[in-house]
Amino acid sequence: xxxxxxGVRFAATLALGTLGGALADxxxxxxxxxxxxxxxxxxxxLSGVPVFIPTxxxxxxxxxxxxxxxxxxxxxxxxxxALWPLSFVIQMVGVACVVVVTNAFLQRAFGWDRxxxxxxxxxxxxxxxxxxASETKADMTRIIVVQSTRLLLLIGALTxxxxxxxxxxxxxxxxxxxxxxxxxxxxLLIGSALLLAWLGVRSRVPGGLIxxxxxxxxxxxxxxxxxxAIPTWIATPALIVLGCTIGARLxxxxxxxxxxxxxxxxxxxxxxxxxxxxxxxxxLALLGISFGKIALAYAPGALEALTVLAFQFDLDPAYVAxxxxxxxxxxxxxxxxxxxxxxxxxxxxxxxQREAAPDADARDTSGPDTxx
Numbered sequence: 264x265x266x267x268x269x270g271v272r273f274a275a276t277l278a279l280g281t282l283g284g285a286l287a288d289x290x291x292x293x294x295x296x297x298x299x300x301x302x303x304x305x306x307x308x309l310s311g312v313p314v315f316i317p318t319x320x321x322x323x324x325x326x327x328x329x330x331x332x333x334x335x336x337x338x339x340x341x342x343x344x345a346l347w348p349l350s351f352v353i354q355m356v357g358v359a360c361v362v363v364v365t366n367a368f369l370q371r372a373f374g375w376d377r378x379x380x381x382x383x384x385x386x387x388x389x390x391x392x393x394x395x396a397s398e399t400k401a402d403m404t405r406i407i408v409v410q411s412t413r414l415l416l417l418i419g420a421l422t423x424x425x426x427x428x429x430x431x432x433x434x435x436x437x438x439x440x441x442x443x444x445x446x447x448x449x450x451l452l453i454g455s456a457l458l459l460a461w462l463g464v465r466s467r468v469p470g471g472l473i474x475x476x477x478x479x480x481x482x483x484x485x486x487x488x489x490x491x492a493i494p495t496w497i498a499t500p501a502l503i504v505l506g507c508t509i510g511a512r513l514x515x516x517x518x519x520x521x522x523x524x525x526x527x528x529x530x531x532x533x534x535x536x537x538x539x540x541x542x543x544x545x546x547l548a549l550l551g552i553s554f555g556k557i558a559l560a561y562a563p564g565a566l567e568a569l570t571v572l573a574f575q576f577d578l579d580p581a582y583v584a585x586x587x588x589x590x591x592x593x594x595x596x597x598x599x600x601x602x603x604x605x606x607x608x609x610x611x612x613x614x615x616q617r618e619a620a621p622d623a624d625a626r627d628t629s630g631p632d633t634x635x
Contacts, residue, residue: 272315279312280304280507284499294575296499297568298422300506305415311515316508322472324504329473330456331493331501332570332580333480346550347582351589353549354561357542358590361386361563365534373527375405383409383527385594386535386563387587395598405527408520411512412528413535418509418568420536425555425576444491452489455479473570474584481581502571509568535563553578560586 283303284296292298308314365384369375375383378401385392396406456479463471483489513521521528543557555578559569569587573580 269315269317272313273317273320275312276304276307276314276316276507276511277503279307279314280503280510284503284506292423294422294502294572296502297506297571297575298418300503301415301418301510304507304510305513306510308511309513309515309518309521314507314511316504316511320504321508324501324508325473326456326460326476327493327497327501328505328571328574329460329476330452330480331498332473332574332584333456333477333482334484334490334492334574346552347585350546350550350552350557350560351586353542353546354586354590355593357539357545357561358386358563358593360538360542361535364538365531368530368534369527372530375527376400376402379405382406383531385598386413386539387590387594392594392598404517404520405524408513408517408524409528409531411517412521412525413532413563414509414512414568416529416532417536417562421558421562421569422572425558425572425578443494444489448489448491452480452483452491455483474588477570477580477584505568505571539563552582556582559583 280300280303283299283301285299287295287299287302304314362381362384366377366380369380369383370377378396378399382392382396382399382401383406392406392410396403456476459475459479460472461475463475465471539561543554543561546552546557546561547554555576556573559573559576559578560583562569570580570584572578573583
């Protein structure tokens with residue numbers, strides 16, 4: 264695709280996402296710019312509208328959102344660090360239950376083969392899951408549709424639910440997370456975030472780009488070296504781009520499969536929500552951590568989107584991000600072992616393998632890039 268054509272598609276995608284976000288904002292929906300852009304672009308993409316978000320734009324967006332999420336870290340977080348290991352254990356028990364029950368459900372209720380059912384049941388880490396599944400006899404279309412539908416339903420369900428639980432209001436103050444500081448403070452914040460984001464990508468840590476920026480921002484705000492805020496005129500476009508990236512995961516060629524696989528997708532989503540919810544209630548009873556934080560931390564979704572929601576609802580983004588990294592790391596260790604035990608098939612390098620290469624995990628843990 265030529266640069267001019269790519270630019271036109273990107274501009275059109277951004278315009279549609281902005282329109283969707285604006286309508287959601289006028290409707291009073293929580294985190295409207297993210298939710299509205301996600302729904303609008305998902306509908307447009309399924310309808311055959313060519314949507315496109317350049318990788319560089321996506322990376323800059325994750326960098327900005329990482330800095331913003333880090334600015335929401337407060338000294339109170341330090342007091343709860345001792346509770347996190349037990350929370351991780353409870354979370355991973357819930358994840359294991361989700362995988363086992365969803366796998367059995369897809370095989371017995373719909374007659375799926377064990378390879379496809381297994382990879383479709385793994386919650387999150389889609390790019391890594393697709394890379395492993397492409398080396399087996401698994402049905403890639405079923406996996407992509409079920410996993411992508413789960414994320415869209417998750418964003419669509421969690422956002423209004425948290426809005427209702429938090430009193431219907433989202434903290435949207437343009438100065439939230441700090442103050443309007445000096446050029447030196449902004450320089451220190453951005454410079455340190457660039458360094459740690461680069462290290463995160465180079466080390467291939469899951470979600471390393473956004474996590475590096477988050478950690479640098481958390482340090483700068485926690486030590487009050489550079490407690491400066493990301494203004495609304497920067498943060499809002501970043502939310503729109505993130506929504507466009509999520510919405511574009513489903514494509515026109517997935518439309519028929521999406522309707523055909525809707526019962527399986529809804530069943531898998533319901534199982535994930537119920538079992539993750541039970542794990543969350545256990546953590547709520549044992550640890551006394553707020554329901555909103557646990558809901559976002561235990562949700563079987565993407566690190567970037569849920570960390571952003573944690574910031575928007577002022578629900579400790581560091582706690583949420585840490586849990587999704589732990590989930591991703593555990594899946595990254597288990598998936599190759601599972602793939603080796605399944606029948607393998609040799610195929611030519613296809614679009615799924617190109618887009619789902621594990622090398623991209625450090626930049627994006629939510630799934631393949633937006634199609635060209």
